[in-house]
Amino acid sequence: MTSPETLSWHAALHRLQQEARPHALASVVGAAGSTPREPGAKMVITADDTHDTLGGGTFEFQVIAAAREALAAGEIGTRLEAFPLGGRSGQCCGGYVHVLLEIFAGAEMSVALFGAGHVGQALVGLMAPLPWRVLWFDSREDIFPEGSESQPRLSCRRMASGEDGPDIESAVTSLPAGSHVLVMTHDHGEDRRLIDALLKRGDCASIGLIGSKSKWASFQRRLRDAGHDQTSLDRVRCPIGIPGAKGKQPYEIAVAVVAELLTLKPASEQDDSRGVPPETLREVFANAPPKRSSSQP
Known part of the structure; x- marks a missing residue:
C-alpha cells in the first residue's frame, strides 16, 4: 500500500527519522546487465507505505517484502540482498542487482x-x-x-x-x-x-x-x-x-x-562485526563486472 502523499525518498527519510518511526532505506548498490534502475537509486519503506521507486515490478515487490520482514522482526542495521532479474524476480531483464537495506527501528x-x-x-x-x-x-x-x-x-x-x-x-x-x-x-x-x-x-x-x-x-x-x-x-x-x-x-x-x-534505556548490542559481513562484500566486489575505461586507444 502506498500513501496518498508519496514523498521523495529523502523527504520521507527526513520525516520518518524526525518522528522516530520504524522504516527502511533500500539502495541499489550494484547492478550488472539490464536493470530497472541504476546504482544510487533509493526508496523508503515502512510497514504500510513506500516512497520513491527502484523501478517497479516483481523485483521491487520483493525488496519491499524483505524490508517489511526485517521491520516486523524488529531488526536494526544493514543487510545486503541479491536479486537476479529473471530467476528470483520473475523479470526478463536478465540483469543482476544488489540492494542494501538499512533498517531503522524508530524511537529508542x-x-x-x-x-x-x-x-x-x-x-x-x-x-x-x-x-x-x-x-x-x-x-x-x-x-x-x-x-x-x-x-x-x-x-x-x-x-x-x-x-x-x-x-x-x-x-x-x-x-x-x-x-x-x-x-x-x-x-x-x-x-x-x-x-x-x-x-x-x-x-x-x-x-x-x-x-x-x-x-x-x-x-x-x-x-x-x-x-x-x-x-x-x-x-x-x-x-x-x-x-x-x-x-x-x-x-x-x-x-x-x-x-x-x-x-x-535499552542497551545497544555491540559486536566486533557489524553491518554487512566482510566476506559478503568481498564476494560481491570480486564478482562485479570490470569497470569500462573512459578512454579508448
Missing part, C-alpha cells in the same frame, strides 16, 4: 510523562533532541505550552474528566507496552491513582514518581491497602533522578531525571 524508547507543570515542561525541552517518543498527559485545560504539538515525536494528550475526576484508566491503557513512565501531576491524589493503575497494568519498563521519601511512604500504605505487594511497590522509583544530583530548580530536577532515564 517511549516515555509517558504525566504532568505539564514547570518540571514537566523542562523535561520535554530536554528530551526533544533525543530519539524518544514522548506521550505527555495532563488533566488541566490549556496547560500545554503553545507550539508543543509541532514538536516531532511529542504527543500532548489531555485526560478527560468525569464524575470521579480525570480518566486515569483510559490514559494508562493507551500507553505502549514497555513505556518508561514519569508521574508528576499537580495533585497528589491524581499521582496515587496513576501509580495504582500503572502497577495493575504491570508491563511498564519503569515507573518514576516525583516527590520525597515521606510522600512515597504515605503512598505505599494506601497502595498496600489496594492490594499491591512489596515486590510490586519496589518497581516505583521515588524520589526520581540520578543518585547524587543536587538542586531543586525545575531545570535541575529535569536534568537529573533525563540522566536517570539514559541509564534505563
